[in-house]
Amino acid sequence: xxxxxxxxxxxxxxxxxxxxxxxxxxxxxxxxxxxxxxxxxxxxxxxxxxxxxxxxxxxxxxxxxxxxxxxxxxxxxxxxxxxxxxxxxxxxxxxxxxxxxxxxxxxxxxxxxxxxxxxxxxxxxxxxxxxxxxxxxxxxxxxxxxxxxxxxxxxxxxxxxxxxxxxxxxxxxxxxxxxxxxxxxxxxxxxxxxxxxxxxxxxxxxxxxxxxxxxxxxxxxxxxxxxxxxxxxxxxxxxxxxxxxxxxx
Numbered sequence: 393x394x395x396x397x398x399x400x401x402x403x404x405x406x407x408x409x410x411x412x413x414x415x416x417x418x419x420x421x422x423x424x425x426x427x428x429x430x431x432x433x434x435x436x437x438x439x440x441x442x443x444x445x446x447x448x449x450x451x452x453x454x455x456x457x458x459x460x461x462x463x464x465x466x467x468x469x470x471x472x473x474x475x476x477x478x479x480x481x482x483x484x485x486x487x488x489x490x491x492x493x494x495x496x497x498x499x500x501x502x503x504x505x506x507x508x509x510x511x512x513x514x515x516x517x518x519x520x521x522x523x524x525x526x527x528x529x530x531x532x533x534x535x536x537x538x539x540x541x542x543x544x545x546x547x548x549x550x551x552x553x554x555x556x557x558x559x560x561x562x563x564x565x566x567x568x569x570x571x572x573x574x575x576x577x578x579x580x581x582x583x584x585x586x587x588x589x590x591x592x593x594x595x596x597x598x599x600x601x602x603x604x605x606x607x608x609x610x611x612x613x614x615x616x617x618x619x620x621x622x623x624x625x626x627x628x629x630x631x632x633x634x635x636x637x638x639x640x641x
Contacts, residue, residue, distance in 0.1 A: 393460070395520035403512040404602040411606035418613035425498045426491060427565065427621065435493035442486035442494070445502030450478040452507055453514030460518045466533075470595055471517045473540050477587060478506070480544070485551060490558045509603060516599045536594025543586030546572050550580035567626055574630075575638035577622050578615025582636055585611065612636055 422428045429435070436444070453475050457463065549571050557566040572579035585608055592604040619635035635641055 393456075393515075393519050396515065397520065400512060400516050400520055400599060403508060404598045407509070407512075407599075407602035407606045411602075411609035414606070415609035415613060418610070418617075422614055422617040423498070423610075425494050428617070429492060429495050433495040433497070435495050436499050438489050438491040438493055439486050441499045442489055442491075443482050445494070445499045446478055446482035446486065446506060448503055449506035449510040450475055450482050452510030456511070456514040456518055463518060464523065466523045467517050467521065469537075470521075470591075471514055473537065473591055473594070474513050474517075477544060478510075480548065488551075488555060490555055490560060490562070492563055512599050513603065516597065517595070521595070521597060532596060533594050536590045536592070536596075539590025539593060540587050541590070543583045543588070543590055545583070547580055547583030547587060550583055554580065565622075565625060567622065567629060572638070574633070576615070576634050576636055577619035578611070578636045581611040581615040581618075582638075585636075616641075 424430055424433070435441075453471055457468075457471060550568075550573065553568050553570050553573060557568060558564065568579070572582055576582050585604075588600075588604040588607045592600040594600075615636040619633075623629050
């Protein structure tokens with residue numbers, strides 16, 4: 393398949409513009425799922441919803457990879473990091489989650505986003521990216537992969553802590569403790585942001601940076617909203633804990 397440079401450019405800048413618009417919207421009203429979901433919304437069971445909305449970002453790059461005649465080690469490594477996150481999110485996390493049902497409109501929007509972003513990241517890495525012979529030995533790649541792995545560990549561990557706060561069937565909220573939750577209220581969001589920033593550093597191209605930017609704009613404000621919600625719910629909530637960036641914000 394030939395590189396569709398125009399499509400890559402449009403989708404990448406769409407992420408940047410869309411991320412900025414989403415940030416402005418969430419400064420007014422947080423995305424309506426989880427604890428912020430309207431009571432009258434038509435919903436999908438949490439496990440099915442997470443699977444359906446995340447799995448396109450795993451299957452679309454996988455299909456592109458299987459249809460590609462030639463792929464180098466670097467391309468497989470980078471697309472593998474992207475797919476690893478979504479394998480965990482759509483298969484493992486979706487099976488384990490004890491979250492609230494997800495509004496159908498959120499699931500539909502997420503399916504569209506994950507399909508388009510899965511195509512963007514996969515197509516760019518497999519057909520558009522140009523890597524030098526010494527690229528695999530560069531410190532930037534190693535640093536990016538290490539940061540990605542660190543972020544994924546934080547994200548998975550934080551989700552584990554959150555699951556432990558509820559028994560099956562419960563929808564109550566408790567104060568999370570341990571891991572990065574000792575520093576920020578949105579430890580799971582912090583971990584995911586670190587992941588995609590590491591991915592962007594490793595890829596070092598507009599599509600990856602655009603996705604990292606969109607991630608910050610979409611879940612950063614949600615972490616701040618969670619922080620305020622915790623403070624309102626619990627009088628003894630740790631005052632030293634920040635919202636999303638340890639010691640800063």
